[in-house]
Amino acid sequence: MLCVKFYFSGSKYTLWNGRIDKACIFKRLDRILVNQEFLDLFPPSEVQHLIRQGSDHAPLHMSNSDEVPTVKPFRFTNFLSKHKQFKKIVEDNWKDDFVGNSFIELHVKLKNVKRALSTWSKEVFGNFFQQIATLEYIIKLREVQLQINPSVDNRAELSKVEMDLIKYVRLEEDFWWQKAGISGSKKET
Incomplete structure (x- = not known):
């Protein structure tokens, strides 16, 4: 059996029970499992612990470090x-x-x-993809602050940034609905 340790970025913990003060629990539970064939196809892969948005678990994102961001021209949205x-x-x-x-x-x-x-x-609006990335980074920092000091003030700061993120995620959602060419109300599904 092959055991490979992927280096990760983001929060050290992938689970938070949502509580503060003495009832607060942070753990690293979630992992990425791959086989040798995967490693042969994607050798420079890395894991990122994303922010916990709407869940007590942090989603894991595995990406190839060879990805290059592209700049797109203005499109009406x-x-x-x-x-x-x-x-x-x-x-x-x-x-x-x-x-x-x-x-x-x-x-x-x-x-x-x-x-x-x-x-x-x-x-x-700025580049809302970049705004989302920035807010996710700020949330990661706020999560670390909450892990160090699970206080009401740190929880409030985290909640404020999460609300800003929700606004930009909705813009992104509208963008992708339009790009997909889906008509009708997306709220019905």
Whole structure:
């Protein structure tokens, strides 16, 4: 039998009973198991203990360290239109005193709106994938603080950051629903 120890990043513990003070329990229970064939296919794999969101166990994420993040161009996403400033941004940038061919005028207006929405989206929402990663990192830090000192204040700080994460996860969820091209209400399922 082959026993391989994967190095991990993230919290040292994968289980927390959700309690504070003396009733608090942290343990490392969860592990990754693989066979030799897997190791032959994915030698530089590493394990990450993700944050405990909605569970007492931390999910484990195994990734290949050769992954390279890619930068994507601006794409319109439906959640932009739900923001209170959206309509004003579009109206202000649609106005153009361009005189000439109607198709060129439309092209110029669309380009202006796209540029304005792209800039505005970065200012208001930022890169929500990066925001999620940052908030997950902050949650990891707050979890460590809670492990060291399971107090009401540390629990409140953790809860505050978790609420911020939920907001960005909902944006990400809307993004993926749109990207998948699924119509109808996603809340029904």
